[in-house]
Amino acid sequence: MDAFFFGGGFQILFFLTFALILGMVVFTFVRNIGQWSKNNRSPRLTVDAVAVAKREEVSVSHHPTGNAAMHTSSHTEYFITFQVESGDRMELPVSGSEYGMIVEGDRGRLTFQGTRFLSFDR
Incomplete structure (x- = not known):
């Protein structure tokens, strides 16, 4: 040793x-x-789309604070899968407020740039 x-x-x-x-x-x-x-x-594109699925990913962290206590924190990422007229699907990260406002089955105009969600107007 x-x-x-x-x-x-x-x-x-x-x-x-x-x-x-x-x-x-x-x-x-x-x-x-x-x-x-x-x-x-990437170009900004606006297409007709349907919100077909939603998911969230929660990351939890535990941090020792001393005195044998633990501090726990979490971070949530939100994703919505949109289907466009051609049948193609794309999953885009969205903010928590957008995630709360969009319901599966909503139809509207999706604006995105590459993998970046910009807006969804019903």
Whole structure:
């Protein structure tokens, strides 16, 4: 065990772990910037559509606050699947207020840009 800690093994393992975490952060950042840029280059389209499905994704985090207590926080993302006249479906992230206002089966004019939801007018 001493050879691992004092022979450089721990330093190598620490560096590899740090490099892996940094690589994941950079990859996520580059991917998100790429999607944002692609959305900005996409045309704004307005099409007739039907809201066919809704879903929400809840992420829960637990954080120790000391004194053996836990702080819990959650974050909810909302998605609506729209079907256009051609039969194609697309799932778009929407705000909580839009999610609450749109009901499955609603028909209207969907405006979007790439994977970015802009509006849905009934």
